[in-house]
Amino acid sequence: MKEVDLVVIGGGPAGMAAAVKAKEKGVQDVLILERENSLGGILNQCIHNGFGLHYFGEELTGLEYAARFIDKVHRMNIPYCLETMVLNIGSDKTVTAVNSTEGVFTIKAKSIILAMGCRERTRGALNIPGTRPSGIYTAGTAQKYVNIYGYMPGKSVVILGSGDIGLIMARRLTLEGAEVKMVCELLPYSSGLTRNIVQCLDDYNIPLKLNHTVVAVHGKERLEGVTVAEVDQNRKPIPETAEFVPCDTLLLSVGLIPENELSRDAGIELDPVTSGPVVDARMETSVEGIFACGNVAHVHDLVDNVSNESELAGESAAEYILGINVPDRSETIVVKAGNGIRYTVPQLIRKQSLSRDTVKIFFRVADVYRNVRLAARCGNNILVERKRIKVTPGEMETLELKSQALREINAGEELVIELRTDGEGH
Amino acid sequence: MYDVVVVGAGVTGAFIARELSKYRLSILVIDKESDVAMGTSKANSAIVHAGYDAVPGTLKALLNIRGNKMMKRISEELDVSFKMTGSLVVCFSKDGIFELEELKIRGFKNGVEDLEIIGADRLREMEPNISPNAVVALYAPSAGIICPYELTLHAMENAVENGAELKLECELSGISYDREVFRLETTKGVIECRYLVNAAGLYSDTVAEMAGDHSFRINPRKGEYVLLDKIYGSFVNRVIFQLPTDKGKGVLVTPTVDGNLLVGPNAEDIDDKTDTSTTSRGLSEVINVARLSVPSLDTRGIITSFAGLRATGSTGDFIIGPSPVNNKLIHAAGIESPGLTAAPAIGEMVADVLKKNGLKLEDKPDYCPYIEKYTPSRKMSESQWNEAVKKDPAHGRIVCRCEKITEADIVASIRRTIGARNVDAVKRRTRAGMGRCQGGFCSPRVVEILSKELGIPFEEVTKSGGKSVFLLKKTK
Numbered sequence: 067m068k069e070v071d072l073v074v075i076g077g078g079p080a081g082m083a084a085a086v087k088a089k090e091k092g093v094q095d096v097l098i099l100e101r102e103n104s105l106g107g108i109l110n111q112c113i114h115n116g117f118g119l120h121y122f123g124e125e126l127t128g129l130e131y132a133a134r135f136i137d138k139v140h141r142m143n144i145p146y147c148l149e150t151m152v153l154n155i156g157s158d159k160t161v162t163a164v165n166s167t168e169g170v171f172t173i174k175a176k177s178i179i180l181a182m183g184c185r186e187r188t189r190g191a192l193n194i195p196g197t198r199p200s201g202i203y204t205a206g207t208a209q210k211y212v213n214i215y216g217y218m219p220g221k222s223v224v225i226l227g228s229g230d231i232g233l234i235m236a237r238r239l240t241l242e243g244a245e246v247k248m249v250c251e252l253l254p255y256s257s258g259l260t261r262n263i264v265q266c267l268d269d270y271n272i273p274l275k276l277n278h279t280v281v282a283v284h285g286k287e288r289l290e291g292v293t294v295a296e297v298d299q300n301r302k303p304i305p306e307t308a309e310f311v312p313c314d315t316l317l318l319s320v321g322l323i324p325e326n327e328l329s330r331d332a333g334i335e336l337d338p339v340t341s342g343p344v345v346d347a348r349m350e351t352s353v354e355g356i357f358a359c360g361n362v363a364h365v366h367d368l369v370d371n372v373s374n375e376s377e378l379a380g381e382s383a384a385e386y387i388l389g390i391n392v393p394d395r396s397e398t399i400v401v402k403a404g405n406g407i408r409y410t411v412p413q414l415i416r417k418q419s420l421s422r423d424t425v426k427i428f429f430r431v432a433d434v435y436r437n438v439r440l441a442a443r444c445g446n447n448i449l450v451e452r453k454r455i456k457v458t459p460g461e462m463e464t465l466e467l468k469s470q471a472l473r474e475i476n477a478g479e480e481l482v483i484e485l486r487t488d489g490e491g492h
Numbered sequence: 493m494y495d496v497v498v499v500g501a502g503v504t505g506a507f508i509a510r511e512l513s514k515y516r517l518s519i520l521v522i523d524k525e526s527d528v529a530m531g532t533s534k535a536n537s538a539i540v541h542a543g544y545d546a547v548p549g550t551l552k553a554l555l556n557i558r559g560n561k562m563m564k565r566i567s568e569e570l571d572v573s574f575k576m577t578g579s580l581v582v583c584f585s586k587d588g589i590f591e592l593e594e595l596k597i598r599g600f601k602n603g604v605e606d607l608e609i610i611g612a613d614r615l616r617e618m619e620p621n622i623s624p625n626a627v628v629a630l631y632a633p634s635a636g637i638i639c640p641y642e643l644t645l646h647a648m649e650n651a652v653e654n655g656a657e658l659k660l661e662c663e664l665s666g667i668s669y670d671r672e673v674f675r676l677e678t679t680k681g682v683i684e685c686r687y688l689v690n691a692a693g694l695y696s697d698t699v700a701e702m703a704g705d706h707s708f709r710i711n712p713r714k715g716e717y718v719l720l721d722k723i724y725g726s727f728v729n730r731v732i733f734q735l736p737t738d739k740g741k742g743v744l745v746t747p748t749v750d751g752n753l754l755v756g757p758n759a760e761d762i763d764d765k766t767d768t769s770t771t772s773r774g775l776s777e778v779i780n781v782a783r784l785s786v787p788s789l790d791t792r793g794i795i796t797s798f799a800g801l802r803a804t805g806s807t808g809d810f811i812i813g814p815s816p817v818n819n820k821l822i823h824a825a826g827i828e829s830p831g832l833t834a835a836p837a838i839g840e841m842v843a844d845v846l847k848k849n850g851l852k853l854e855d856k857p858d859y860c861p862y863i864e865k866y867t868p869s870r871k872m873s874e875s876q877w878n879e880a881v882k883k884d885p886a887h888g889r890i891v892c893r894c895e896k897i898t899e900a901d902i903v904a905s906i907r908r909t910i911g912a913r914n915v916d917a918v919k920r921r922t923r924a925g926m927g928r929c930q931g932g933f934c935s936p937r938v939v940e941i942l943s944k945e946l947g948i949p950f951e952e953v954t955k956s957g958g959k960s961v962f963l964l965k966k967t968k
Contacts, residue, residue, distance in 0.1 A: 215963075
């Protein structure tokens with residue numbers, strides 16, 4: 067059996083950033099396994115700009131952002147296998163994969179970084195009733211058809227869900243000559259970035275119908291239309307508002323799901339809210355030596371954050387392999403999503419791993435709130451607090467905590483991330 | 493001029509054709525759809541019934557039992573996934589035991605001799621996720637689960653490999669009969685034959701009427717289903733029924749042979765024979781009723797939903813035999829549940845009816861009951877898989893991540909005896925796109941492979957034939 071120090075599963079932005087950082091930190095023997103035929107992941111179909119403002123301080127397209135990391139992988143001579151599908155991860159850190167040159171092979175790794183990304187929620191998961199014609203695509207699949215294959219999936223389009231990929235596709239399809247009739251969003255607010263709503267919908271006069279959903283699909287062979295209805299406060303469609311909208315294409319941009327089938331089979335503990343592994347502040351999962359980063363851990367809205375998080379995972383894996391700062395796993399602080407918070411990453415902090423000056427907690431709020439304070443609290447002690455004019459579930463939030471303060475928390479105690487209001491709700 | 497034309501390439505038509513292909517006959521099967529198993533055979537509960545439901549003495553009872561007993565051999569000959577899991581009819585009140593006793597007696601009369609009534613403790617031991625309200629159940633060890641489209645496809649392929657012909661996208665529009673010859677008007681021209689078998693499923697009354705036979709009607713009865721992710725595949729171990737009603741066997745919860753969990757169907761009499769749409773009411777009904785059996789059913793696990801139409805005949809029983817207007821026209825109609833189980837036995841019975849009505853059945857010595865077996869890459873041992881990759885690197889390229897289907901598997905599904913011609917046909921043959929992402933990742937690749945293999949542009953690749961294209965034109 068081939069032995070490798072660090073196997074990185076996935077050659078998208080997360081996997082590349084993690085691999086590069088691990089090698090920089092002294093791991094000689096890194097291998098990236100990628101299932102597609104090139105490195106770069108989903109960025110390869112993102113021909114629009116808006117990437118890299120935080121990480122590189124300049125605005126890049128998805129392809130350009132990916133290219134910078136691909137260059138790093140090449141410059142650092144990090145080997146990678148393309149069109150290589152990982153079939154299984156063992157909790158003993160063996161990785162079994164298959165490709166067309168080596169067949170099925172198993173690698174024994176000292177450490178593994180999970181960077182498999184996520185997949186899109188489908189019509190089936192939403193259980194939208196109606197017929198089963200062609201013309202219904204997840205937004206990312208449509209993006210692949212248009213940007214990679216160079217084909218148009220349709221000419222009159224309704225988009226369900228105002229996730230970022232849906233918004234981007236509304237503009238892309240409009241520029242290609244399709245008529246995008248509307249974007250329906252079940253919630254009273256969009257889950258997409260504000261800049262995307264302005265640049266992709268408002269600029270092209272595409273209506274965003276909040277509190278609306280698709281309640282039926284029509285057409286026997288190709289899609290012929292959808293029924294759209296307004297929903298009440300409980301998100302139940304109001305029958306009197308149902309309206310038939312003729313269209314030949316329905317795009318779904320209704321959420322992303324971290325792809326953790328391999329993690330589950332390896333016995334890694336998953337967080338039911340993020341659908342990603344439970345990780346500590348070093349991005350280590352419940353299985354020692356297996357780390358997770360990027361959209362496999364939780365869905366990000368900015369790739370810049372993915373790169374930062376993945377570098378942390380890469381550095382932690384390097385430390386683990388080299389035997390530096392490996393914490394006692396029993397001494398943990400639980401990070402809890404408190405009032406108004408949907409989830410946090412990390413979900414726990416290992417006390418002895420507090421070697422860096424600060425720890426960043428990433429989280430999402432549960433609803434749209436105005437004039438609130440985001441706080442990290444332990445008992446009655448508020449460690450840090452930030453005022454915010456508006457927060458939305460679509461934009462990931464962070465709080466940076468001083469390690470010095472965290473060291474004073476006893477193992478077993480809870481660090482609560484919460485939203486504190488000055489009276490006014492949303 | 494064919495000896496026999498079979499109208500309908502569903503599971504019934506396929507087994508009739510397979511049975512007839514044992515003899516020196518020229519056989520043609522026609523179907524209006526772009527693939528086999530496109531009607532009732534593709535969307536049903538996929539159950540091999542034990543045979544206790546049907547009224548003793550009916551064809552449903554007789555052929556269910558026969559079909560059940562044949563299924564193990566058939567599944568080996570035709571390389572079809574089949575598991576004899578057993579089934580349970582659960583009851584939520586002690587009084588239910590009387591109805592279960594009745595079912596048991598009915599089963600005994602039909603020839604199902606191993607039925608057993610079990611109490612709450614044993615039930616919970618067998619099915620830990622069963623409702624605490626379930627107090628007693630009828631256990632039928634001889635029930636099982638099967639893949640219905642694989643069964644249909646492989647039976648039809650075996651028939652074709654033994655000399656039968658198959659014409660798809662061939663819709664029948666008229667029948668005339670003159671001097672012992674049927675003239676069939678179809679979208680693929682006029683076809684002549686001496687015997688005509690009507691296995692047209694939902695449309696078998698229309699076919700009968702074309703020949704002037706108005707002796708029965710077929711009423712579509714819709715059933716809606718939800719399918720759950722494989723992580724829920726062992727949520728139950730057997731087929732879980734509730735007490736049957738006059739409309740059918742009720743909502744069941746069952747593992748599938750591929751490891752998913754299937755929940756459904758409801759039963760709704762409708763008018764439109766093409767209406768396979770799901771409804772929010774129907775889907776919630778299915779889930780709510782299923783939760784009576786298994787309260788912890790997790791709807792977050794749903795990966796898709798679908799509806800199928802049962803071909804419910806006006807006589808209440810299977811309609812198998814010569815038409816009252818012409819004894820060279822043989823009906824195999826009204827094949828609703830337990831039709832999937834009964835199909836192999838229906839095949840035998842129809843051959844017998846043809847013989848009784850003058851068709852000479854002469855054994856063909858080179859008939860082979862076995863289909864050429866194809867092992868998908870994922871089911872190979874590691875050494876077999878490595879050998880396969882050496883011979884054809886496409887065995888090492890996974891196209892469908894969720895189900896681990898390789899490029900070689902997809903190419904093989906297009907090149908096989910009855911090759912896939914569209915994306916759904918590839919899906920039914922390989923499972924590419926059946927998984928949790930529902931084709932999100934693999935459908936572009938499958939479109940690409942179909943385009944290459946069939947030598948057609950991307951814009952002509954369809955989801956399921958007709959106008960169901962994926963792509964309209966090139967970008968600017």
